[in-house]
Amino acid sequence: MPRAKSKKEEPVEAGSDVVMEEAPPSHQPESRDDMSVDQDENDGPEDVEDEEVDEEEEEEEDVQRVRLLPGSTPTAASFEFLNEGHTLGNALRYIIMKNPDVEFCAYAIPHPSEAKMNVRIQTFEGTTAIQALEKGLRDLQELCDVVSDKFIDAKEKFAASASS
Amino acid sequence: MDYDPMVMDDAEAMGPVVKISQADSVRVKYQLSNADISFANSLRRVMLAEIPTLAIDLVEIEENSSVLADEFIAHRLGLIPLNSEGVDSMFFSRDCDCDGTCERCTVTLTLHAKCTGDENMHVFARDLVPTSERINSVLGNPIITDADGLGPLILKLRPGQEVKLVCIAKKGIAKEHAKWAPSAAIGFEYDPHNKLHHLDLWYEQDPKAEWPPSEYAEWEEPPQEGEPFDYDAVPNRFYFNVESAGSLPPDVIVSEGIKVIQQKLAGLIHELSEGDGGDGMNGDYGGPRSPEYATGADGFGGYTTPFGNGGNQSSWGGAGGTTPYGTTPYGAGQSTWS
Numbered sequence: 001m002p003r004a005k006s007k008k009e010e011p012v013e014a015g016s017d018v019v020m021e022e023a024p025p026s027h028q029p030e031s032r033d034d035m036s037v038d039q040d041e042n043d044g045p046e047d048v049e050d051e052e053v054d055e056e057e058e059e060e061e062d063v064q065r066v067r068l069l070p071g072s073t074p075t076a077a078s079f080e081f082l083n084e085g086h087t088l089g090n091a092l093r094y095i096i097m098k099n100p101d102v103e104f105c106a107y108a109i110p111h112p113s114e115a116k117m118n119v120r121i122q123t124f125e126g127t128t129a130i131q132a133l134e135k136g137l138r139d140l141q142e143l144c145d146v147v148s149d150k151f152i153d154a155k156e157k158f159a160a161s162a163s164s
Numbered sequence: 165m166d167y168d169p170m171v172m173d174d175a176e177a178m179g180p181v182v183k184i185s186q187a188d189s190v191r192v193k194y195q196l197s198n199a200d201i202s203f204a205n206s207l208r209r210v211m212l213a214e215i216p217t218l219a220i221d222l223v224e225i226e227e228n229s230s231v232l233a234d235e236f237i238a239h240r241l242g243l244i245p246l247n248s249e250g251v252d253s254m255f256f257s258r259d260c261d262c263d264g265t266c267e268r269c270t271v272t273l274t275l276h277a278k279c280t281g282d283e284n285m286h287v288f289a290r291d292l293v294p295t296s297e298r299i300n301s302v303l304g305n306p307i308i309t310d311a312d313g314l315g316p317l318i319l320k321l322r323p324g325q326e327v328k329l330v331c332i333a334k335k336g337i338a339k340e341h342a343k344w345a346p347s348a349a350i351g352f353e354y355d356p357h358n359k360l361h362h363l364d365l366w367y368e369q370d371p372k373a374e375w376p377p378s379e380y381a382e383w384e385e386p387p388q389e390g391e392p393f394d395y396d397a398v399p400n401r402f403y404f405n406v407e408s409a410g411s412l413p414p415d416v417i418v419s420e421g422i423k424v425i426q427q428k429l430a431g432l433i434h435e436l437s438e439g440d441g442g443d444g445m446n447g448d449y450g451g452p453r454s455p456e457y458a459t460g461a462d463g464f465g466g467y468t469t470p471f472g473n474g475g476n477q478s479s480w481g482g483a484g485g486t487t488p489y490g491t492t493p494y495g496a497g498q499s500t501w502s
Protein backbone atom coordinates (compact mmCIF):
# COMPACT_ATOMS: atom_id res chain seq x y z
CA MET A 1 0.00 0.00 0.00
CA PRO A 2 2.59 2.66 0.90
CA ARG A 3 4.36 1.79 -2.31
CA ALA A 4 1.38 2.60 -4.46
CA LYS A 5 0.99 5.89 -2.66
CA SER A 6 4.53 7.06 -3.34
CA LYS A 7 4.10 6.17 -7.00
CA LYS A 8 1.07 8.36 -7.21
CA GLU A 9 2.93 11.31 -5.83
CA GLU A 10 5.78 11.08 -8.29
CA PRO A 11 4.19 12.89 -11.20
CA VAL A 12 3.52 15.89 -9.00
CA GLU A 13 7.17 16.14 -8.03
CA ALA A 14 8.39 15.71 -11.57
CA GLY A 15 5.99 18.36 -12.75
CA SER A 16 7.47 20.93 -10.40
CA ASP A 17 10.62 20.90 -12.54
CA VAL A 18 8.91 22.97 -15.15
CA VAL A 19 9.11 26.68 -14.54
CA MET A 20 5.83 28.15 -15.59
CA GLU A 21 7.21 31.64 -16.18
CA GLU A 22 8.98 30.25 -19.18
CA ALA A 23 5.76 29.92 -21.12
CA PRO A 24 6.08 31.74 -24.43
CA PRO A 25 4.79 35.31 -24.36
CA SER A 26 1.19 35.68 -25.40
CA HIS A 27 0.21 37.47 -28.56
CA GLN A 28 -2.99 38.68 -26.96
CA PRO A 29 -3.13 42.40 -26.26
CA GLU A 30 -2.11 43.09 -22.67
CA SER A 31 -5.31 44.67 -21.38
CA ARG A 32 -8.71 44.08 -22.77
CA ASP A 33 -10.61 45.12 -19.69
CA ASP A 34 -12.73 47.95 -20.98
CA MET A 35 -14.27 46.68 -24.15
CA SER A 36 -16.68 49.44 -25.00
CA VAL A 37 -17.78 49.64 -28.59
CA ASP A 38 -16.03 52.96 -29.11
CA GLN A 39 -12.71 51.69 -27.89
CA ASP A 40 -12.85 48.63 -30.05
CA GLU A 41 -13.21 50.83 -33.07
CA ASN A 42 -10.21 52.84 -31.99
CA ASP A 43 -8.13 49.85 -31.03
CA GLY A 44 -8.85 47.85 -34.14
CA PRO A 45 -6.50 49.48 -36.64
CA GLU A 46 -3.74 49.84 -34.04
CA ASP A 47 -3.77 46.12 -33.29
CA VAL A 48 -3.54 45.29 -36.93
CA GLU A 49 -0.59 47.61 -37.33
CA ASP A 50 1.21 46.08 -34.37
CA GLU A 51 0.83 42.61 -35.79
CA GLU A 52 2.15 43.69 -39.14
CA VAL A 53 5.25 45.13 -37.55
CA ASP A 54 5.75 41.89 -35.61
CA GLU A 55 5.55 39.82 -38.75
CA GLU A 56 8.02 42.03 -40.57
CA GLU A 57 10.50 41.76 -37.75
CA GLU A 58 10.14 38.02 -37.71
CA GLU A 59 10.77 37.85 -41.41
CA GLU A 60 13.91 39.93 -41.19
CA GLU A 61 15.71 38.10 -38.43
CA ASP A 62 16.27 34.43 -39.12
CA VAL A 63 13.67 32.50 -37.23
CA GLN A 64 15.27 30.24 -34.66
CA ARG A 65 14.45 26.71 -35.78
CA VAL A 66 15.66 24.81 -32.72
CA ARG A 67 15.15 25.76 -29.13
CA LEU A 68 15.61 24.14 -25.78
CA LEU A 69 12.41 23.53 -23.92
CA PRO A 70 12.12 24.72 -20.33
CA GLY A 71 13.10 22.19 -17.72
CA SER A 72 16.14 20.95 -19.57
CA THR A 73 19.35 20.07 -17.78
CA PRO A 74 22.72 19.41 -19.43
CA THR A 75 22.28 15.65 -19.57
CA ALA A 76 18.53 15.57 -20.06
CA ALA A 77 17.13 18.03 -22.55
CA SER A 78 14.14 18.46 -24.81
CA PHE A 79 14.51 20.29 -28.08
CA GLU A 80 11.79 21.79 -30.19
CA PHE A 81 12.31 21.88 -33.96
CA LEU A 82 10.16 24.17 -36.07
CA ASN A 83 8.98 22.98 -39.49
CA GLU A 84 10.31 19.48 -39.06
CA GLY A 85 8.42 16.22 -38.84
CA HIS A 86 8.84 12.47 -39.01
CA THR A 87 11.28 12.86 -41.91
CA LEU A 88 13.97 14.26 -39.67
CA GLY A 89 12.63 13.13 -36.30
CA ASN A 90 12.68 9.39 -36.72
CA ALA A 91 16.05 9.21 -38.49
CA LEU A 92 17.59 11.55 -35.93
CA ARG A 93 16.16 9.52 -33.06
CA TYR A 94 17.68 6.38 -34.53
CA ILE A 95 21.13 7.82 -35.07
CA ILE A 96 21.24 9.48 -31.66
CA MET A 97 20.29 6.20 -29.97
CA LYS A 98 23.30 4.64 -31.72
CA ASN A 99 25.56 6.89 -29.67
CA PRO A 100 26.75 4.74 -26.72
CA ASP A 101 26.82 7.79 -24.44
CA VAL A 102 23.11 8.34 -24.92
CA GLU A 103 20.83 6.73 -22.39
CA PHE A 104 17.53 7.69 -24.01
CA CYS A 105 16.29 9.43 -27.11
CA ALA A 106 12.79 9.82 -28.46
CA TYR A 107 10.85 12.19 -30.65
CA ALA A 108 7.26 13.32 -30.80
CA ILE A 109 5.01 15.54 -32.81
CA PRO A 110 2.79 16.90 -30.05
CA HIS A 111 0.01 18.13 -32.30
CA PRO A 112 -0.52 17.44 -36.01
CA SER A 113 -1.63 20.99 -36.80
CA GLU A 114 1.47 22.60 -35.34
CA ALA A 115 4.62 22.26 -37.47
CA LYS A 116 6.71 21.34 -34.44
CA MET A 117 8.75 18.29 -33.59
CA ASN A 118 10.22 17.59 -30.16
CA VAL A 119 13.29 15.49 -29.44
CA ARG A 120 14.15 14.30 -25.94
CA ILE A 121 17.73 13.31 -25.26
CA GLN A 122 19.11 11.93 -22.00
CA THR A 123 22.81 11.15 -21.84
CA PHE A 124 25.08 9.38 -19.40
CA GLU A 125 27.47 11.60 -17.49
CA GLY A 126 30.43 12.63 -19.57
CA THR A 127 28.58 14.16 -22.45
CA THR A 128 25.69 16.55 -22.86
CA ALA A 129 22.39 16.36 -24.64
CA ILE A 130 23.42 19.19 -26.95
CA GLN A 131 26.63 17.42 -27.89
CA ALA A 132 24.67 14.25 -28.54
CA LEU A 133 22.28 16.19 -30.78
CA GLU A 134 25.13 17.73 -32.74
CA LYS A 135 26.84 14.39 -33.09
CA GLY A 136 23.54 12.88 -34.24
CA LEU A 137 23.14 15.50 -36.94
CA ARG A 138 26.70 14.99 -38.11
CA ASP A 139 26.42 11.20 -38.09
CA LEU A 140 23.24 11.39 -40.13
CA GLN A 141 25.02 13.60 -42.63
CA GLU A 142 27.79 11.06 -42.92
CA LEU A 143 25.25 8.28 -43.40
CA CYS A 144 23.69 10.34 -46.21
CA ASP A 145 27.12 10.80 -47.77
CA VAL A 146 27.73 7.05 -47.71
CA VAL A 147 24.32 6.17 -49.16
CA SER A 148 24.72 8.85 -51.81
CA ASP A 149 28.12 7.45 -52.85
CA LYS A 150 26.78 3.90 -52.80
CA PHE A 151 23.89 4.91 -55.03
CA ILE A 152 26.22 6.53 -57.56
CA ASP A 153 28.41 3.39 -57.53
CA ALA A 154 25.36 1.19 -58.03
CA LYS A 155 24.24 3.37 -60.91
CA GLU A 156 27.60 3.01 -62.65
CA LYS A 157 27.60 -0.72 -62.02
CA PHE A 158 24.11 -1.03 -63.44
CA ALA A 159 25.02 1.03 -66.51
CA ALA A 160 28.10 -1.13 -67.09
CA SER A 161 26.15 -4.38 -66.78
CA ALA A 162 23.37 -3.10 -69.01
CA SER A 163 25.71 -2.08 -71.81
CA SER A 164 27.78 -5.25 -71.77
CA MET B 165 34.54 4.43 -45.04
CA ASP B 166 34.41 7.19 -42.48
CA TYR B 167 31.07 6.31 -41.04
CA ASP B 168 31.59 5.39 -37.43
CA PRO B 169 30.04 1.97 -36.87
CA MET B 170 29.80 2.55 -33.10
CA VAL B 171 27.64 -0.20 -31.61
CA MET B 172 26.08 -1.51 -34.76
CA ASP B 173 25.27 -5.14 -35.13
CA ASP B 174 27.17 -7.24 -37.65
CA ALA B 175 25.04 -6.57 -40.68
CA GLU B 176 24.89 -2.88 -40.04
CA ALA B 177 28.59 -2.61 -39.33
CA MET B 178 29.28 -3.37 -42.98
CA GLY B 179 27.57 -0.15 -43.88
CA PRO B 180 24.66 0.49 -46.18
CA VAL B 181 24.55 -1.25 -49.55
CA VAL B 182 22.65 -0.11 -52.64
CA LYS B 183 21.77 -2.41 -55.53
CA ILE B 184 19.88 -1.28 -58.63
CA SER B 185 17.74 -3.92 -60.30
CA GLN B 186 16.04 -1.85 -62.97
CA ALA B 187 16.56 1.63 -64.34
CA ASP B 188 15.21 3.52 -67.33
CA SER B 189 14.02 7.04 -68.07
CA VAL B 190 10.81 6.59 -66.05
CA ARG B 191 11.70 4.51 -63.03
CA VAL B 192 14.52 3.16 -60.95
CA LYS B 193 14.13 0.10 -58.74
CA TYR B 194 16.76 -0.36 -56.09
CA GLN B 195 17.43 -2.15 -52.87
CA LEU B 196 18.85 -0.41 -49.81
CA SER B 197 20.21 -2.85 -47.26
CA ASN B 198 22.01 -2.61 -43.92
CA ALA B 199 20.11 0.54 -43.17
CA ASP B 200 17.49 1.29 -40.57
CA ILE B 201 13.85 1.64 -41.48
CA SER B 202 13.81 5.16 -40.07
CA PHE B 203 16.44 6.32 -42.53
CA ALA B 204 14.87 4.47 -45.45
CA ASN B 205 11.55 6.06 -44.63
CA SER B 206 13.11 9.53 -44.38
CA LEU B 207 14.46 9.05 -47.87
CA ARG B 208 11.06 7.96 -49.13
CA ARG B 209 9.30 10.91 -47.52
CA VAL B 210 11.79 13.43 -48.80
CA MET B 211 11.59 12.08 -52.38
CA LEU B 212 7.81 12.39 -52.25
CA ALA B 213 7.44 15.82 -50.79
CA GLU B 214 10.54 17.95 -50.48
CA ILE B 215 12.53 17.97 -53.72
CA PRO B 216 12.21 21.35 -55.45
CA THR B 217 10.89 21.35 -59.01
CA LEU B 218 9.32 23.86 -61.36
CA ALA B 219 5.56 24.17 -61.94
CA ILE B 220 3.14 26.79 -63.19
CA ASP B 221 1.95 28.81 -60.23
CA LEU B 222 0.37 31.97 -61.67
CA VAL B 223 -1.77 32.26 -64.79
CA GLU B 224 -2.76 35.59 -66.31
CA ILE B 225 -5.72 35.01 -68.57
CA GLU B 226 -6.19 37.50 -71.36
CA GLU B 227 -8.81 35.65 -73.34
CA ASN B 228 -10.78 32.53 -72.56
CA SER B 229 -13.84 31.77 -74.61
CA SER B 230 -13.52 28.01 -74.12
CA VAL B 231 -16.12 26.07 -72.18
CA LEU B 232 -13.75 25.64 -69.23
CA ALA B 233 -13.62 28.17 -66.40
CA ASP B 234 -10.44 30.22 -65.95
CA GLU B 235 -9.53 28.60 -62.63
CA PHE B 236 -10.16 25.15 -64.05
CA ILE B 237 -7.63 25.78 -66.82
CA ALA B 238 -5.18 27.35 -64.37
CA HIS B 239 -5.33 24.23 -62.23
CA ARG B 240 -4.74 21.96 -65.23
CA LEU B 241 -1.76 24.07 -66.27
CA GLY B 242 -0.26 23.80 -62.80
CA LEU B 243 -0.26 20.01 -63.01
CA ILE B 244 1.69 19.86 -66.28
CA PRO B 245 5.22 18.57 -65.57
CA LEU B 246 7.92 21.01 -66.61
CA ASN B 247 11.56 20.16 -67.13
CA SER B 248 13.29 21.04 -63.86
CA GLU B 249 16.90 20.47 -64.83
CA GLY B 250 18.91 23.22 -63.21
CA VAL B 251 16.16 24.25 -60.81
CA ASP B 252 18.79 23.97 -58.07
CA SER B 253 20.39 27.19 -59.15
CA MET B 254 17.07 29.02 -59.07
CA PHE B 255 15.68 30.92 -56.10
CA PHE B 256 12.29 30.40 -54.55
CA SER B 257 10.46 33.48 -55.77
CA ARG B 258 9.79 34.55 -52.17
CA ASP B 259 13.58 34.68 -51.59
CA CYS B 260 14.38 36.56 -54.81
CA ASP B 261 14.92 40.30 -54.58
CA CYS B 262 13.41 41.08 -57.97
CA ASP B 263 9.92 42.59 -58.10
CA GLY B 264 7.78 39.86 -59.56
CA THR B 265 9.58 37.89 -62.20
CA CYS B 266 13.16 37.39 -63.31
CA GLU B 267 15.13 34.53 -64.87
CA ARG B 268 16.55 33.61 -61.43
CA CYS B 269 13.17 32.75 -59.92
CA THR B 270 10.55 32.25 -62.65
CA VAL B 271 10.00 30.92 -66.14
CA THR B 272 7.24 32.51 -68.18
CA LEU B 273 5.29 30.43 -70.68
CA THR B 274 2.60 31.63 -73.04
CA LEU B 275 -0.30 29.76 -74.56
CA HIS B 276 -2.28 31.18 -77.44
CA ALA B 277 -4.66 29.03 -79.42
CA LYS B 278 -7.70 29.84 -81.53
CA CYS B 279 -9.84 27.34 -83.35
CA THR B 280 -10.20 28.66 -86.87
CA GLY B 281 -11.19 25.45 -88.66
CA ASP B 282 -14.46 23.53 -88.70
CA GLU B 283 -13.28 20.77 -86.38
CA ASN B 284 -12.79 20.96 -82.64
CA MET B 285 -9.22 21.84 -81.75
CA HIS B 286 -7.11 20.10 -79.12
CA VAL B 287 -4.64 22.19 -77.14
CA PHE B 288 -1.66 20.23 -75.82
CA ALA B 289 1.25 20.94 -73.51
CA ARG B 290 3.50 21.37 -76.56
CA ASP B 291 1.57 24.59 -77.28
CA LEU B 292 3.01 26.12 -74.11
CA VAL B 293 5.97 28.22 -75.22
CA PRO B 294 8.63 29.45 -72.81
CA THR B 295 9.13 33.11 -73.60
CA SER B 296 11.33 34.49 -70.82
CA GLU B 297 15.07 34.49 -70.32
CA ARG B 298 16.11 31.17 -68.75
CA ILE B 299 19.22 29.97 -66.99
CA ASN B 300 19.43 27.06 -69.43
CA SER B 301 17.67 26.09 -72.62
CA VAL B 302 15.57 23.20 -71.23
CA LEU B 303 14.39 24.53 -67.88
CA GLY B 304 10.62 25.00 -67.97
CA ASN B 305 9.97 23.10 -71.19
CA PRO B 306 6.82 20.99 -70.90
CA ILE B 307 7.71 17.30 -70.59
CA ILE B 308 6.60 15.44 -73.72
CA THR B 309 7.12 11.71 -73.83
CA ASP B 310 4.43 10.46 -76.23
CA ALA B 311 5.37 9.34 -79.74
CA ASP B 312 3.45 12.15 -81.43
CA GLY B 313 5.23 14.81 -79.39
CA LEU B 314 2.02 16.36 -78.10
CA GLY B 315 2.24 16.13 -74.33
CA PRO B 316 -0.78 16.13 -72.03
CA LEU B 317 -4.09 17.49 -73.36
CA ILE B 318 -4.96 20.80 -71.68
CA LEU B 319 -8.33 21.67 -73.24
CA LYS B 320 -10.43 21.51 -76.39
CA LEU B 321 -11.80 24.45 -78.41
CA ARG B 322 -14.91 24.65 -80.59
CA PRO B 323 -14.68 26.61 -83.83
CA GLY B 324 -14.30 30.28 -83.00
CA GLN B 325 -13.17 29.79 -79.41
CA GLU B 326 -9.83 31.14 -78.20
CA VAL B 327 -7.52 30.98 -75.20
CA LYS B 328 -4.68 33.41 -74.65
CA LEU B 329 -2.78 33.33 -71.40
CA VAL B 330 0.58 33.86 -69.75
CA CYS B 331 1.82 31.32 -67.18
CA ILE B 332 4.44 32.03 -64.55
CA ALA B 333 6.24 28.90 -63.39
CA LYS B 334 7.97 28.97 -60.00
CA LYS B 335 10.18 26.74 -57.96
CA GLY B 336 8.39 24.89 -55.18
CA ILE B 337 8.05 21.64 -53.24
CA ALA B 338 5.27 19.07 -53.08
CA LYS B 339 4.68 19.77 -49.40
CA GLU B 340 3.12 23.02 -50.56
CA HIS B 341 1.26 21.60 -53.56
CA ALA B 342 1.37 18.17 -55.18
CA LYS B 343 2.02 19.73 -58.60
CA TRP B 344 5.65 20.16 -57.52
CA ALA B 345 6.11 16.45 -56.82
CA PRO B 346 8.97 15.03 -58.92
CA SER B 347 7.80 11.45 -58.35
CA ALA B 348 4.56 9.92 -59.52
CA ALA B 349 4.74 7.09 -57.02
CA ILE B 350 7.34 5.54 -54.77
CA GLY B 351 7.13 1.86 -54.06
CA PHE B 352 8.51 1.05 -50.63
CA GLU B 353 8.58 -2.52 -49.45
CA TYR B 354 10.43 -4.75 -47.00
CA ASP B 355 10.22 -8.27 -45.63
CA PRO B 356 8.41 -9.86 -48.61
CA HIS B 357 7.71 -13.07 -46.67
CA ASN B 358 6.24 -11.17 -43.73
CA LYS B 359 8.62 -12.92 -41.36
CA LEU B 360 8.47 -9.92 -39.03
CA HIS B 361 4.67 -10.11 -38.85
CA HIS B 362 4.39 -6.38 -39.52
CA LEU B 363 1.44 -7.29 -41.73
CA ASP B 364 -1.65 -9.09 -40.60
CA LEU B 365 -2.82 -10.56 -43.89
CA TRP B 366 -6.56 -11.04 -44.23
CA TYR B 367 -7.55 -14.42 -45.62
CA GLU B 368 -10.42 -16.82 -46.08
CA GLN B 369 -8.67 -20.18 -45.91
CA ASP B 370 -4.96 -19.80 -46.46
CA PRO B 371 -3.07 -16.52 -46.77
CA LYS B 372 -0.25 -18.21 -48.70
CA ALA B 373 -2.64 -19.30 -51.43
CA GLU B 374 -4.67 -16.12 -51.53
CA TRP B 375 -1.95 -13.48 -51.46
CA PRO B 376 0.30 -13.27 -54.51
CA PRO B 377 4.01 -13.31 -53.64
CA SER B 378 5.84 -10.00 -53.82
CA GLU B 379 8.12 -9.47 -56.80
CA TYR B 380 10.94 -9.35 -54.25
CA ALA B 381 10.00 -12.66 -52.60
CA GLU B 382 12.73 -14.56 -54.43
CA TRP B 383 15.33 -12.08 -53.22
CA GLU B 384 14.99 -13.25 -49.65
CA GLU B 385 15.00 -16.64 -47.96
CA PRO B 386 11.48 -17.92 -47.38
CA PRO B 387 10.77 -18.91 -43.76
CA GLN B 388 11.56 -22.51 -42.86
CA GLU B 389 8.71 -24.81 -41.95
CA GLY B 390 8.06 -24.48 -38.21
CA GLU B 391 10.70 -21.78 -37.80
CA PRO B 392 10.27 -20.00 -34.43
CA PHE B 393 9.46 -16.29 -34.54
CA ASP B 394 12.55 -14.13 -34.13
CA TYR B 395 11.61 -11.41 -31.66
CA ASP B 396 14.85 -9.50 -32.20
CA ALA B 397 14.58 -9.29 -35.98
CA VAL B 398 14.28 -5.84 -37.52
CA PRO B 399 13.74 -4.89 -41.15
CA ASN B 400 17.04 -4.57 -42.93
CA ARG B 401 16.44 -4.54 -46.70
CA PHE B 402 14.21 -2.01 -48.36
CA TYR B 403 12.96 -2.19 -51.93
CA PHE B 404 12.33 1.17 -53.55
CA ASN B 405 10.55 1.73 -56.82
CA VAL B 406 10.85 5.40 -57.76
CA GLU B 407 8.71 6.47 -60.68
CA SER B 408 9.28 9.91 -62.13
CA ALA B 409 6.46 12.26 -63.09
CA GLY B 410 8.77 13.70 -65.73
CA SER B 411 10.23 16.86 -64.28
CA LEU B 412 13.36 15.09 -63.00
CA PRO B 413 14.85 11.74 -64.11
CA PRO B 414 14.34 8.96 -61.54
CA ASP B 415 17.98 8.61 -60.53
CA VAL B 416 18.20 12.36 -60.00
CA ILE B 417 15.17 12.14 -57.70
CA VAL B 418 17.08 9.71 -55.46
CA SER B 419 20.27 11.80 -55.42
CA GLU B 420 18.33 15.01 -54.87
CA GLY B 421 16.37 13.36 -52.07
CA ILE B 422 19.55 12.56 -50.18
CA LYS B 423 20.74 16.08 -50.88
CA VAL B 424 17.58 17.56 -49.38
CA ILE B 425 18.13 15.59 -46.15
CA GLN B 426 21.72 16.80 -46.05
CA GLN B 427 20.69 20.41 -46.58
CA LYS B 428 18.18 20.06 -43.75
CA LEU B 429 20.92 18.73 -41.48
CA ALA B 430 23.47 21.31 -42.59
CA GLY B 431 21.00 24.09 -41.83
CA LEU B 432 20.42 22.76 -38.32
CA ILE B 433 24.12 22.18 -37.64
CA HIS B 434 24.79 25.70 -38.81
CA GLU B 435 22.14 27.07 -36.51
CA LEU B 436 23.43 25.12 -33.52
CA SER B 437 27.00 26.32 -34.06
CA GLU B 438 26.03 29.82 -35.12
CA GLY B 439 27.46 32.75 -33.25
CA ASP B 440 29.84 30.81 -31.05
CA GLY B 441 33.46 31.73 -31.51
CA GLY B 442 34.56 28.12 -31.70
CA ASP B 443 33.53 27.53 -28.15
CA GLY B 444 30.78 25.06 -28.70
CA MET B 445 27.38 26.08 -27.46
CA ASN B 446 27.03 29.50 -25.96
CA GLY B 447 24.30 31.55 -24.39
CA ASP B 448 22.78 32.56 -27.71
CA TYR B 449 21.49 29.11 -28.28
CA GLY B 450 18.28 28.49 -26.51
CA GLY B 451 17.45 32.06 -27.23
CA PRO B 452 15.56 34.63 -25.26
CA ARG B 453 12.81 32.20 -24.43
CA SER B 454 14.89 30.13 -22.06
CA PRO B 455 17.14 32.59 -20.27
CA GLU B 456 17.69 30.14 -17.43
CA TYR B 457 19.80 28.08 -19.74
CA ALA B 458 22.75 30.44 -19.85
CA THR B 459 25.97 28.58 -20.49
CA GLY B 460 29.55 29.52 -20.09
CA ALA B 461 32.24 29.68 -22.70
CA ASP B 462 33.16 26.03 -22.31
CA GLY B 463 29.75 24.67 -23.00
CA PHE B 464 28.21 24.00 -19.64
CA GLY B 465 30.84 25.46 -17.38
CA GLY B 466 29.31 27.85 -14.92
CA TYR B 467 25.93 26.32 -15.35
CA THR B 468 23.74 26.59 -12.32
CA THR B 469 20.55 24.69 -12.27
CA PRO B 470 17.36 26.42 -11.31
CA PHE B 471 15.75 23.07 -10.86
CA GLY B 472 17.38 22.15 -7.60
CA ASN B 473 18.78 18.83 -8.74
CA GLY B 474 22.25 19.81 -7.61
CA GLY B 475 23.50 16.27 -7.98
CA ASN B 476 24.51 16.93 -11.53
CA GLN B 477 26.27 20.18 -10.92
CA SER B 478 29.68 19.10 -9.72
CA SER B 479 30.55 17.01 -12.71
CA TRP B 480 30.05 19.91 -15.07
CA GLY B 481 32.75 22.08 -13.62
CA GLY B 482 35.16 21.97 -16.51
CA ALA B 483 33.29 20.20 -19.22
CA GLY B 484 36.09 21.09 -21.63
CA GLY B 485 38.15 18.16 -22.80
CA THR B 486 36.90 15.71 -20.22
CA THR B 487 34.07 14.37 -22.33
CA PRO B 488 34.52 11.21 -24.33
CA TYR B 489 34.24 13.46 -27.35
CA GLY B 490 37.11 15.62 -26.19
CA THR B 491 39.41 14.30 -28.85
CA THR B 492 36.78 14.06 -31.55
CA PRO B 493 35.51 16.84 -33.73
CA TYR B 494 32.51 17.03 -31.44
CA GLY B 495 34.56 18.00 -28.41
CA ALA B 496 33.67 21.15 -26.57
CA GLY B 497 36.00 23.96 -27.43
CA GLN B 498 36.23 22.80 -30.99
CA SER B 499 33.97 23.54 -33.85
CA THR B 500 35.14 22.09 -37.10
CA TRP B 501 32.06 22.84 -39.09
CA SER B 502 30.55 26.19 -39.78
Ligand SMILES: [Zn+2]
Nearest residue numbers: 260262266269
Ligand atom coordinates in the same frame (compact mmCIF):
# COMPACT_ATOMS: atom_id res chain seq x y z
ZN1 LIG C 1 13.41 36.96 -59.25
